[in-house]
Amino acid sequence: MFGINGGEFLILLVLAVFVLGPDKLPVYAQQLARLVKEVRRMATGAKEQLREEVGDEIADMDWRKLDPRQYDPRKIIKDALLEDDDDDVTSGAGQRTTGQPRALPSPAPVRSGGAALQSNERAPFDLEAT
Numbered sequence: 305m306f307g308i309n310g311g312e313f314l315i316l317l318v319l320a321v322f323v324l325g326p327d328k329l330p331v332y333a334q335q336l337a338r339l340v341k342e343v344r345r346m347a348t349g350a351k352e353q354l355r356e357e358v359g360d361e362i363a364d365m366d367w368r369k370l371d372p373r374q375y376d377p378r379k380i381i382k383d384a385l386l387e388d389d390d391d392d393v394t395s396g397a398g399q400r401t402t403g404q405p406r407a408l409p410s411p412a413p414v415r416s417g418g419a420a421l422q423s424n425e426r427a428p429f430d431l432e433a434t
Contacts, residue, residue, distance in 0.1 A: 320332075
């Protein structure tokens with residue numbers, strides 16, 4: 305559970321007996337048992353609340369399909385690169401182009417007030433913004 309084998313657990317148990325003492329060890333063991341029971345109860349309650357709020361569709365969901373470890377990024381990239389791009393695109397003028405990207409018009413520079421700059425006017429520079 306925590307990556308502790310039997311020998312390490314025994315060493316931790318002996319260390320706990322020396323640090324806590326044999327008289328306080330049963331009290332702390334009872335507190336630990338109560339804590340574990342409370343955490344389990346809270347986890348069960350959270351599961352039930354989730355099932356009530358989401359409904360039965362969560363119980364029918366195949367979680368293995370959503371596991372990211374099953375996807376091979378090399379295969380996804382290879383499939384995307386080898387995918388045929390035969391879709392025809394209609395340009396804004398009604399002309400048919402085949403897969404050629406069209407250049408987007410560059411936006412006119414706008415000042416902070418919203419008015420466009422004149423061709424000989426420099427854009428404002430704000431020292432505090434940089």
